[in-house]
Each structure stands twice: as C-alpha cells, then as structure tokens.
Amino acid sequence: MGNCCRLRTAIGHAGSKWCGYPGLRAHNHPTFPISQRSRRTQVIRFHRAKFPVEGKETNRKNTEPRILQKSEEEQAFIGNEADYPQNPINAFHLLYRIQxxxxxxxxxxxxxxxxxxxxxxxxxxxxHAVQKQFLGLPSTIDVQGAADSVLRLWNVYKFDLKDFFDGIISDTKTKPLSAEEILYIARRAETNDDLYEAYHWLKELYRRYKNGEYSKSDVTIGTVAKALAGVYDKNGMPWKSLELLEEFKSDPKFSRHIDYYTTRSETKKQDSGNPLFKRLIRSPAGRKHHLTYESLCRGEIKVLNYGVGGMYEPHQDPLGYRIWEAPMPSDQDQCKGSGDRIATWMFYLSDVKIGGATVFPLIKARVRAEKGAAAFWYNFKRNGDQDYDTQHAGCPVLLGSKWVSNKWIREEGQMLRRRCGLNMDDIDTMYSNDLQVQWLS
Ligand SMILES: O=C(O)CCC(=O)C(=O)O
Ligand SMILES: [Fe+2]
Structure with a gap:
C-alpha cells in the first residue's frame, strides 16, 4: 500500500489533510488501487475484449441484453487503454464487470x-487467455479489494461524493458508478465496520433514488432503504432507522402491495363473550395499527394459489433463525439477516366457493377465505419465545380456487415497536376481519 493508505490507517479522517487533495491527481497516485493479483491483470486488455454484439443471431441468442448494453456503454469511456484502469472508478468497474x-x-x-x-x-x-495467464478470472477478493480502495481514496481525499458517483475525480470524467456498484461498495464499507463511509454512500444513493434516478436499475429503492436503515441501527441510531422506514412506507409508490387490504368493509364485533375471542379477534382497528408494523425487509411477500384439493399442512411460520444469528443460506436474499418472521399478514385475494379456510387448531379458530379480507398475528410472544399456539393450516379447497398472499414481518428494526411485556408470557391478540372468524368447539 502507498503512503496515503498507511497514513489513513494511522490517522483516520485526518488523512485528507496529510495527503492533500486536489493537489494529488488520481492518475499520479502512487498506488494502483487494487490488490496485487488484480494489478497484474490490468496489463491484459480486458476492457477491449468486446462482448459479441454483432454477428449471427444464433451465436448470441441467449446473451443477456443487459450485459451487452453495459459493455457498449463502457466502451465509450475507455479512451486511452493504458490509462483506463488507473482511475480507481474504472478499476472497480472493470473488476466488478469481469468478475x-x-x-x-x-x-x-x-x-x-x-x-x-x-x-x-x-x-x-x-x-481463455486471461484464464490461462492468470490462473482464472479475478476473484471476489479482487473486487472487494477494488471496493476497499475506492472507499479509502474517497475517505482520504474527501472527493465530493456526488461527483464521485458521477465518475468525476478532479478533472477526469469516467463512466458513473451504477446503483448496484454503489450499493456493493457501501456494503463493503459496512462489512469493514466503516460505518461513516457506509452511511454517506447509502444516504446519497437513497436520495438519488427518491429523485427518480436509477429507475431502470435492478436494485430497488427498498433494498437501498433497508441497507441505510441497517447502518443507522449499527451507528446506534435506531430512531433514524425507524424514521426512514416511516418515510419510505408512507410513500404510496412503495406501499402499493398493501392497498387492496383497505377495501374490506367493517362490521361490528360479535362473539366477544367467547373466551377464545381474546386470542383471535375480528378487529378492523387492528389493521391500521399493525400496518405501521411494516418491516424493513420488504422482500418477503408470497402469493399462493390453490386449485381444487390444494391445502397447506399444519405448520408454524417462523423459520428458526433469529436476528442475532448468522444469516442462513436458505433465507431469501432481500431479507437475509433480518431475523425471523416476527409476525404474519395473510391476505385473502379470492373468494373460495367451498373450503380453503385457514385454521388454527390450537386456539380452535377458523378464518374463512374471503376476497379483500386479512388476518394478522404475531409468531412470537413478547418475551421473545416462539408462540406455538399460532400453528395453522390451509384447508383443502373443495370448490373454487384460492389465492392468498403472505407478508411476513421480520425482527429487524422492530425493537421500539414491539417491546417486552410486563409478564413473562404476555402474548398479543390475533386479528382478522369481522365476518370471517368462526369458532370451533
Ligand atoms: O393458505 C392458507 O390459508 C395458509 C397459508 C400459510 O399458512 C402460509 O403460506 O404460510
Ligand atoms: Fe403459514
């Protein structure tokens, strides 16, 4: 590593003062900002090898247009090949793309x-030449190294972040970083516990999303909001994390998937004398309250369709891995590391002529499948233990077709919303619309 990097480690944020920006231009930087192994790869003309964008249709019938498009875009910024990877943003583009x-x-x-x-x-x-000469393509370690270097340079020289995202360093301009790349680098900062960097990068990225930029990106605003909220949490600012969530959630563009829920009409409570009523109540009021319970993880929504005879065996919704545990490979990407399914929303999207109710055998309740209705329950007690009484099953459809959607709310970011109870076994009521709940004796 060059002097600047050592300095940074030794003196932290004062690095910019010692190394001096903008006096030191990126292309004069004494260190090529990627690992040794990747540094060797710069001599190969990676960036020149075009993807096959023309020629017989058969040769590229399966090639993803997105990949081709990226390559073509990049060609426009290459200019002098020898200089290309000497720009840290280019070095990152190159490795990220190749890897x-x-x-x-x-x-x-x-x-x-x-x-x-x-x-x-x-x-x-x-x-093949690259494979042979360098015993394989650059690895993830190389890409991580390039991301670390970009972060280090940004930190030491205090570039303007907006310019940096746009590919501008001093008076050089290259291809802007994509949302996916920015997110990758920010996550890298987070992994390295450089929360200051992660925070700034994600904040600017989120701001851009809200301005309508990156609308064609594969990365969704939800993913960015979640990453930013996670960094707030780690920085000891859970309230900021919640604030962000609120802001994000209140934007109608992002809460479309819960809209249909509000269409159901409300009727007055019945059966309040039933002791089991305490456990599963028909409360439209519950709706409003618990909609505010939206999780930071917006990914885990599932739609199910049952044909005749279709059913769901009795089960519990929790997955068995908690927020403090390492993410499981089986967890869905977007929700990885968000903890277990603290609560469940079940939305009924179709009427079923006969059958298809959701039953809760341990509390002896049944919720009828009726279009526009929904049920909500917590899968954990207030003391954090799983609530096994929430066991449920989807009854076989006898006549008709059943469509339901589940939205699972994960543990992450809920610490202020669902507090511990005052008694060891405190549980919460389950909710459903008035008409649908039936009591079984
Ligand atoms: O379809 C139902 O009623 C139940 C579905 C369910 O419990 C689930 O998907 O986890
Ligand atoms: Fe379930």
Whole structure:
C-alpha cells in the first residue's frame, strides 16, 4: 500500500489533510488501487475484449441484453487503454464487470451447434487467455479489494461524493458508478465496520433514488432503504432507522402491495363473550395499527394459489433463525439477516366457493377465505419465545380456487415497536376481519 493508505490507517479522517487533495491527481497516485493479483491483470486488455454484439443471431441468442448494453456503454469511456484502469472508478468497474458478468456472458455464447462470429471469437480468446495467464478470472477478493480502495481514496481525499458517483475525480470524467456498484461498495464499507463511509454512500444513493434516478436499475429503492436503515441501527441510531422506514412506507409508490387490504368493509364485533375471542379477534382497528408494523425487509411477500384439493399442512411460520444469528443460506436474499418472521399478514385475494379456510387448531379458530379480507398475528410472544399456539393450516379447497398472499414481518428494526411485556408470557391478540372468524368447539 502507498503512503496515503498507511497514513489513513494511522490517522483516520485526518488523512485528507496529510495527503492533500486536489493537489494529488488520481492518475499520479502512487498506488494502483487494487490488490496485487488484480494489478497484474490490468496489463491484459480486458476492457477491449468486446462482448459479441454483432454477428449471427444464433451465436448470441441467449446473451443477456443487459450485459451487452453495459459493455457498449463502457466502451465509450475507455479512451486511452493504458490509462483506463488507473482511475480507481474504472478499476472497480472493470473488476466488478469481469468478475460478475464475464463468466455469464461466456457461457451464453457457447453453443455446441453454432459457429462463433468475429466478436464472439475475440471474446472467447480473451476469456481463455486471461484464464490461462492468470490462473482464472479475478476473484471476489479482487473486487472487494477494488471496493476497499475506492472507499479509502474517497475517505482520504474527501472527493465530493456526488461527483464521485458521477465518475468525476478532479478533472477526469469516467463512466458513473451504477446503483448496484454503489450499493456493493457501501456494503463493503459496512462489512469493514466503516460505518461513516457506509452511511454517506447509502444516504446519497437513497436520495438519488427518491429523485427518480436509477429507475431502470435492478436494485430497488427498498433494498437501498433497508441497507441505510441497517447502518443507522449499527451507528446506534435506531430512531433514524425507524424514521426512514416511516418515510419510505408512507410513500404510496412503495406501499402499493398493501392497498387492496383497505377495501374490506367493517362490521361490528360479535362473539366477544367467547373466551377464545381474546386470542383471535375480528378487529378492523387492528389493521391500521399493525400496518405501521411494516418491516424493513420488504422482500418477503408470497402469493399462493390453490386449485381444487390444494391445502397447506399444519405448520408454524417462523423459520428458526433469529436476528442475532448468522444469516442462513436458505433465507431469501432481500431479507437475509433480518431475523425471523416476527409476525404474519395473510391476505385473502379470492373468494373460495367451498373450503380453503385457514385454521388454527390450537386456539380452535377458523378464518374463512374471503376476497379483500386479512388476518394478522404475531409468531412470537413478547418475551421473545416462539408462540406455538399460532400453528395453522390451509384447508383443502373443495370448490373454487384460492389465492392468498403472505407478508411476513421480520425482527429487524422492530425493537421500539414491539417491546417486552410486563409478564413473562404476555402474548398479543390475533386479528382478522369481522365476518370471517368462526369458532370451533
Ligand atoms: O393458505 C392458507 O390459508 C395458509 C397459508 C400459510 O399458512 C402460509 O403460506 O404460510
Ligand atoms: Fe403459514
């Protein structure tokens, strides 16, 4: 590592003062900002090997347009090849793209029965040359190294973050960082416990999303909001995390999926004398209150369709991994690390002629499947233990078709919303619309 990087480690944020920006230009920087192994790869003309964008249709029939498009865009910024990877943003683009997209593009052009056209051959040759000369393509470690370097440079030289995102360093301009790349780098900062950096990067990224930028990105605003909220939490600012969540949630663009829930009409309570009523009540009021319970993790929503005979065996919704445990590979990507399913929303999207109710055998209750209705319950007691009484099942559909949607609310970010109870076994009521609950004796 060059002097600046050592300085930064030793003196933290004062690094910019010692190394001096903008006097020191990016292309004069004494350190090539990626790991040794990747540094060697810069001499190979990775960036020149075009993906096969022209030629016989058969050669690229499976090639993802997104990959091709990226490559073409990038060509426009390459300019002088030798200088290209000396810009830290380019070095990052290059490694990120090669490590993630090349293997995918390569497997796409390979097809036993088809002939490779000129550009496909060029790409194939480069691919093999790189593999041979450097014993494989750059690895994730290289991409992480490039991300760390970008962060380090940004931190030491205090570039304007907006410019940096736009590919501007001093008086050089290159291809802007994509939302996906920014998120990757910010997450890297978080992993390295550089929460200051992670916070600034995510905050600016989120601001841009709200301005309508990156609308074509594969990364959703929800993913960015969640990442930012996570960093607030880690920085000891859970209230900021909740504030962000509120703001995000109140925007109608992002809460579409719960809209249909409010269409159901309300009727007055019945059966309040029933002791089991304490456990599962028909309360439209519950709706409003618990909608505010939306999780930071917006990914885990599921839609199910049951045909005749379709059913769901008795089960508990929790997955068995808690917020303090390492994420499980089986967890869905967007919700990874968000903890267990603290609560469940069940939305009924269709009427079922006969059958298809959701039953709760341990509390002896049944919720009828009726379009526009919903049920809500907590899967954990207030003391944090699983509430096994929430066991439930989807009855077989006898006549008709049943559509339901589940929205599971995860543990993350709920600490101020669901507090401990005063008694060891405190539980919460379950809610459903008035008409649908039936009591079983
Ligand atoms: O379809 C139902 O009624 C129950 C579905 C369910 O419990 C689930 O998807 O977890
Ligand atoms: Fe379930």
């Amino acid at each position: 993630r997209d090349w293997p995918k593009a390569h497997s796409n052009i390979k097809c036993d029965s088809c002939e490779l056209d000129h550009s496909a051959k060029d790409f194939d040759l480069s691919y």
